[in-house]
Amino acid sequence: MSAEETAFASPPPAIRGIEFIEFASTRPEELGAVLTRIGFRLIARHCSRQVLLYRQGGMNLIVNSDPATLASAAREGEDHQISAVAFQVDHAGRAYERSMAWGAWPIPTRAGAMELNIPGIHGVGDTVIYLVDHLRPFSIYDIDFIYLDEQRDVEPLVPDLHFFGLVQHIGPERSAQWTDFYAQLFGFRPLPAETHFGILPRGTILGSPCGCFHLQLVEPVGDALYDTEWDEQFARLAFGTPDVLGTVRAMAAQGVPFQDNAFIHTEAHGAITAAMSYDVTFELVRHATPPRESR
Template sequence: MTFSNDMVDPCNPVGLAGIEFIEYATNQPQAFGGLIEQMGFVAIARHRSREVTLYRQGDMNLVVNADPRALPSTARDDLPATVISAVALRVRDADTAYRHAIDMGAWPIQTRVGVMELNIPGVHGAGDSILYFVDRVGDFSIYDVDFKPIPGVPQHPPALDGMHLFGVVQSIDEGRGPEWIDFYQQLMNFTVLPEGQFFGAVRKGILLASPCRSFYLQLVEPPPGAGSLQWDEQLVRIGFGVPDVLAAVRLLRQRGIAFLEGEAQAPSEKGALTRLYKGGVSFELVVSERAAMAAEAP
């Protein structure tokens, strides 16, 4: 499928329409799978040829990749590790979006396609992460080719308490904000929100809105005086939008999820942070108008 130039929206040059999936790489797939099941996700399918599982709730898809090659080269086999290894962006046309990104200076990734697998175009993101471009033609999706449904499991489990993907937090090196702003603006026309406008529990850094206004990116530099702190540029956390943060916290606590309780980090009406689990993973809840409107719909 191709699109002519007169069909391209200059405000949204790649036809961005949200996040198709977020991929985690882990050397503890069972432990991490159990954690996101506590967060409301359900394992619905397994990859046809790799140690990869697809989890879903509502319109959110998480791909859990247990292939050792998916982890950063710095990961140690004897230590738990879980990282956000890729974000797949839903776009109007994947090939057009990919070529636009390369024309704007992004670095292409090398793909390895096996039998019965799709070649998903992508470029290098923060650290070792990948930004994939995925399009949909009618009801057909990438999961129809690459994954086999788990027998007896509903393929479209409902979202827990109105949860949806709100955004992704990325750590950046000190002073690198302008470079990353330029990266996301050039590739996809993200917009920098006014200084001081934040969502959720972590009110610092730089906030960027996607051109489709369906999710946000938060760029966070190391805190002052963090000279001895290990700080790598990478995707560090995803945020879930909910209509009522405190109600969602109560529900998730009942499911075994623990939240930070410090004076400056305790759950509030605006947001909440889970504790850091083994492997270095955490999640954030953010109050969301979209979730509130969905909850009020008849």
């Protein structure tokens, strides 16, 4: 078989975790203030671009305000948007080759001279799905980022807070297509229809093979069918926590507001923050911390 045929016939890559979530932002200071309130701390700056690295426990969030990124990713009228997710896989190069064989669209390299080149493919809208080697001898951040100080570990605001998943808005009757996309490229599978997480369970929920990450595909319904601003996009980041109510109390003590109205309110199985800094919201979902493999 040719190299492409071999890649096509190989199984989906084993996802081991989430390396980072990236936000594109025209107001990075304001977004940074929001992230600080939910427990993240700025620990590093990119050596040559307007990119910041925030960390909390095992979670990394990147705030990208580099003009080149904003030119390609920014949606009109939105100051902050989720622009990328990076999956940790066993062999990033092989995973990328397999994605190409299955028809994924490559992204042009964004790495400059002496910068790390991370393979990636086009995701929903203008987003990027990056592939990062799980078993690597170095941190990807050590090459391109300058740390603010020696303190690189950040205690989580509450124990066992972790990435749970992303809510993805999709077009009408597009659930099957996006389910196939994530299943064919990464082995995600739809969970049983009766399986629900959080307080907004609408849509199709996909789970990664490792059980460490979820995607909630949401089609427009009702008036949203006629909403010209309903774009296919990553709409919201969700954090998992074994204790939603305790996490809400800890975040509220830091000044984080939570939605409380006739339709949405905090419960033991989930909560959603009120809009902070130009409609940025985050979700909390009751979920046990997935086991992590040692690197």
